[in-house]
Amino acid sequence: MGPLRVENGEFPTFLLPDRKLVRIEADDVVSARSGSNIRHPCLFCEHSDDGNLLFTAYQLQTKQRHRMGAVVSIARSPLVRTQSGPIRGREYLLNDGRVVDMYMGIPYAEPPLGKLRFQFLNIVGKDEANCLTLNVFTPRWRENTDKKFAVMVWVHGGGFSIHSSSNYGDTSIARNLCVKDVVVVSMNYRLGPFGFFTTGDDVCRGNLGLWDQTLALQWVHDNIEAFGGDPDNVTVFGQSAGGASADLLAISPHSRDLFHRVIPMAGCGECDFAMRTSEAQAKLCREFARYLGWTGEDDDSEGLLHFMQAQPSSRLEVGIHPKKGFHHSQSGNLYFVPNFDGDFFPRPMAELRREGPRKPIMCGTTENEGLFFVALGGFPKTTEGFRRFCNRIFRECDYGSDEESVRKDVYDFYLKDVDPKDRGKVTERMVELMGDYAINAGMMRYVRKMSEIGNDVFFYCFEYYNPDGFGFLRFMLPFKGATHCSELRYVLGKGIFAKFRPNDADLEMIDIMTTFFTNFAKFGNPNGDMSVSDDHQLWEQYDPKQPFRHLRVQLPMPAMADDYQRRRTEFWDKIFARNRAKAML
DSSP, X not given: OXXXXXXXXXXXXXXXXXXXXXXXXXXXXXXXXXOOOOOSOEEEEEEOTTSSEEEEEEOOOOOOOOSSSOEEEEEEOOOEEETTEEEEOEEEEOTTSOEEEEEEEEEOBOOOOGGGTTSOOOBOOTTOOSSOEEEEEEEOOOSSTTOOEEEEEEEOOSTTTSOOGGGGOSHHHHHHTGGGTEEEEEEOOOOHHHHHOOOSSTTOOXXXXXXXXXXXXXXXXXXXXXGTEEEEXXXXXXXXXXXXXXXXXXXXXXXGGGXXXXXXXXXXXXXXXXXXXXXXXXXXXXXXXXXXXXXXXXTOHHHHHHHHHHSXXXXXXXXXXXXXXXXXXXXXXXXSOOEEOSSSSOSOHHHHHHHSOOOOEEEEXXXXXXXXXXXXXXXXXXXXXXXHHHHHHHHSSOOGGGHHHHHHHHHHXXXXXXXXXXXXXXHHXXXXXXXXXXXXXXXXXXXXXXXXXXXXEEEEXXXXXXXXXXXXXXXXXXXXXXXXXXXXXXXXXXXXXXXXXXXXXXXXXXXXXXXHHHHHHHHSSXXXXXXXXOXXXXXXXXXXXXXXXXXXXXXXXXXXESOGGGGTHHXXXXXXXXXXXXXXX
């Protein structure tokens, strides 16, 4: 079966040897008229010589030579035999003649359809062709055939509600990360209600998106050696909700032994957006079901589950922003997130952190995390708008009788010395508030906690940005700076806001970031192999005695600094200590 070509926008079907008809779908297709290229991969099913279904991952055939990379070949990659069947991919030719093999759309779990919606899934069988998938990017070169590559597993973000692995690159991963001698895996997992719906009891505990991620890690553990990867040297990395997922996977007894290092970027389990109590998440799920038309009693969990299973998928799709008619959050809080379920998280979070195996950690934030949220949220850049936003935040948090006092403390902390007529300064403080509340304070608590219990931690703040790299977002930004998602293009090589056309400075930052990330994956230290030489470490390990010391990632050269976010996170430690719901996690 050759590369798929489609005429008139129709997807074809193929008659396989056993006379079963299989429909092949693609996100983008090759036009018969123009010969334009497939942008996203699609999964082909055919029979191998031994009678098993053969999953063949076809990737784009492009005529464009990337500035940093190469070209996708029409040649197939070597056949890899896995526990879920044989798999063949496509090869990516680097300019120096080396090859990265790309295996796209590999099923790792049963299709979550019908009665399997909102249920735990199993590892995929050999006859499954439509299910949760992952992608493997592996260097073909090895100086020593016995040597295995370190493995990096990417968990995408998107507020636990949007995006997929395809949003974060394919060939860009091959030419930016794999070129530095690592195998990279990216995965898809259930999102929104599909991944994080719960009834709050044994009927549906929830956290299915995390269970999916765990299944993907189990698949990696069982199969990655066949791709040249080392199952005993696996790093999980993710950003935003993906960073929170990476952290939560590292502490759950169900997943923590499946990998060895972790890189949470701009998100972790300590961030306010990342977790709810089971009761709070179940209440939200009931409210959402009533919005859809459910009329059952609050304690009718079986009826609620059956109602949700019967809904068309289109009715259950929830983005980051509220659906029309269902305005749950007025402060930007996410809808469907992990919950403290007593199963994936069988004991309190602090206890799970203490009892888990020590893992090296590399983590950080951008300089202006809140800039992204202020731009997309459209918050008024006035003192009154600031006050209204504070009201929304703390109305939705469990501060009890302290709510009014907390609101006043936050308002005074950020605006007490600001002239209300200085809208530029008010906007800066709004950006600080959003970043501190959503990301910075939680990441700082995470760094401190994990270091204090014996983990080696490397902490950074990403400050570099290209002023021409914001795409559509530039029209909404009150000012430009490194913000939420800015660092991703320098790790994965793909822009989130706009197409990434790196200039010379960008290329320099890509080399810096990918070196840090791949060094950490290979050696547990972003500085490289310290067993060879430890004469100079650019990036110092975090020291709780210097709690705000971190690496400023900037040009011309990253450097250590002592004043993370001007120490504002100290204030938030006192605020979060008054949150009763957080104390229950």
